[in-house]
Amino acid sequence: MRKCIILVLCICLGKAGLAQQDSTQIYLRFPTLPPFSITNIADSTKFTRDDLPKRKAIIIIIFDPDCEHCQQETKALTANINLFKKAQIIMASSQAHQFIKKFYSDHKIADHPNIVMGRDPSDFFVTFYKVLSFPAIFLYDKKGNFVKAFDSHVPVQKIAEFL
Numbered sequence: 001m002r003k004c005i006i007l008v009l010c011i012c013l014g015k016a017g018l019a020q021q022d023s024t025q026i027y028l029r030f031p032t033l034p035p036f037s038i039t040n041i042a043d044s045t046k047f048t049r050d051d052l053p054k055r056k057a058i059i060i061i062i063f064d065p066d067c068e069h070c071q072q073e074t075k076a077l078t079a080n081i082n083l084f085k086k087a088q089i090i091m092a093s094s095q096a097h098q099f100i101k102k103f104y105s106d107h108k109i110a111d112h113p114n115i116v117m118g119r120d121p122s123d124f125f126v127t128f129y130k131v132l133s134f135p136a137i138f139l140y141d142k143k144g145n146f147v148k149a150f151d152s153h154v155p156v157q158k159i160a161e162f163l
Contacts, residue, residue, distance in 0.1 A: 025130055031146035033058060034128055038092050038118030041104045047090075047118050057087040057147075057163045058140040062125045065095055065103035067134040069153040074107045076156045081112055083160040092120040139163065 033049055040047045052058060061077075063070035074091075077084070091109070093100050097119055104110070104117050120126070129136060129149070137150040139162050148162045 033140050033144040033146075034124075036092075036120075036124055036128075038090070038116075038120050039097075041097070041100050041117045041119065042110060047116055052090075053088055055142045057142050058144070059084065059087050059089045059159065059163075060125065060138040060140070061089065061091045062120075062129065062131050062134065062136040062138075063091055063093050063103075064134045065093060065099040070135045071103075071107075073135045073137075073153055073156075074103075074109075078107060078109075078112060078115075080156045080160075081114070083156060084114065084163070087114065087163055089115040091115060091117040092125050093117075094120045094123045094126060 033052075035049050037046055037048045039045070061073070063074070077089070089112075093103075100117065100119055109115050109117050125131065125136075129138060133152045135153065137154065137159060139147040139149070139159065141147050141163075150159065
């Protein structure tokens with residue numbers, strides 16, 4: 001009897017050890033806008049999911065100020081900002097404040113009230129989305145449900161198609 005119990009335990013433990021873990025991206029398993037907190041570059045205040053306007057599509061862009069693709073994407077985005085007037089854009093980077101601030105100034109982000117640029121010192125977005133390259137772009141509809149992800153540079157017209 002004792003051998004049977006030990007055998008059953010060993011089989012159960014063996015199966016548990018060999019079980020595959022769910023490799024689905026976190027943002028796909030939880031397809032709603034995640035709770036986040038970034039430091040707004042414009043005024044050094046905290047900006048969270050609760051500060052987002054209601055009933056607006058959300059575009060999250062994780063970028064690196066030194067990335068050429070990020071610079072090109074931002075230029076295209078600001079040049080075609082009229083495509084995104086019904087969306088709130090969150091641009092986040094984990095780089096040092098002074099580098100993000102320079103990027104903010106160089107690209108005249110203050111001229112675009114629907115863009116919030118912030119510092120993500122905890123790398124929440126990079127971890128949550130498992131970002132491998134910049135810019136990484138994630139779209140949510142006006143109900144806060146995930147719509148589409150883009151990895152690296154993408155034409156802004158293609159982003160606008162999904163809003």
